[in-house]
């Protein structure tokens with residue numbers, strides 16, 4: 001079967017999304033988390049149907065979406081959401097920020113760097129103060145520092161903004177860790193906002209546990225943020241969900257505009273994704289795994305010494321380049337010397353400097369070309385001339 005990432009570069013270069021308009025054409029753009037795929041057929045059908053119906057008004061009732069989400073959550077993760085409360089919003093960024101504005105204004109919010117850089121912006125926008133509890137590492141594998149999170153709660157932090165699965169490391173926190181976090185949150189009167197946007201992208205063989213499903217303490221202390229935007233590549237359509245197992249955990253005072261920010265086409269697409277998008281998602285997971293293997297092979301052939309671990313979830317690679325003494329931060333170096341755009345690790349907070357995040361949701365040709373150019377720039381094996389010439 002052909003990889004879902006097999007989309008010709010010339011076609012991708014016609015796209016007007018952020019990924020394809022942020023760099024000159026000779027740059028391979030591998031930072032922003034968009035995927036080089038064609039839409040899943042059921043989603044494309046639903047969007048065509050909406051256009052044919054000229055159904056382009058405001059987003060309305062979300063009952064069909066939450067029912068579809070519930071079916072997906074039950075089937076995929078064994079999570080029963082029938083008693084849960086939902087709020088729709090444009091995107092996870094808006095949901096997370098607005099929740100923290102109400103729950104943590106003037107208080108401390110814990111994050112676990114290196115972590116998705118906008119978390120820092122959301123916390124600042126919410127008028128809260130950020131407390132870093134860096135991930136711990138065991139023989140190269142990342143994990144949450146549960147004791148550190150406990151100490152931060154003890155010292156007064158009110159919210160943990162959990163990235164679960166974790167971006168950029170791809171770590172999926174095990175059930176036992178989530179259980180302990182929930183107990184600590186309950187003990188200290190803190191709340192956990194679990195950003196689960198990457199959850200559908202959990203690799204086969206890894207178990208994803210929704211935070212809210214972990215225990216009564218988790219249900220009583222948690223809010224989850226979900227969206228089909230990463231797993232089905234729908235970020236531009238603007239539809240995400242705030243979920244609470246206990247409706248009382250949702251703070252009152254969420255802005256009136258929140259549901260009006262939802263894109264109606266996004267709402268229809270999100271329902272189609274959760275209701276009918278699982279077979280496509282399974283094919284996507286195969287494509288992600290194939291590329292992760294390819295990246296493993298390429299890095300060991302061309303860049304011995306580069307540290308890359310396959311993510312437990314998601315399609316970003318967190319690459320440790322600290323072995324090389326580069327004349328500039330690594331992302332700036334690769335942009336200049338290899339014409340490959342990646343995200344710079346320093347933006348991900350403590351522990352990020354010297355790393356880059358590379359989005360490998362692209363064709364094997366683009367991935368091979370990107371790593372070959374990066375290796376050449378670093379003085380490793382591989383081509384010195386770009387072999388694949390973008391138009």
Ligand SMILES: Cc1ncc(COP(=O)(O)O)c(C=O)c1O
Nearest residue numbers: 033091092093116167195197227
């Ligand atoms: C952990 C995480 N949260 C949120 C987002 C952004 O989601 P949205 O576009 O729904 O705001 C991303 C995007 O990559 C992400 O990785």
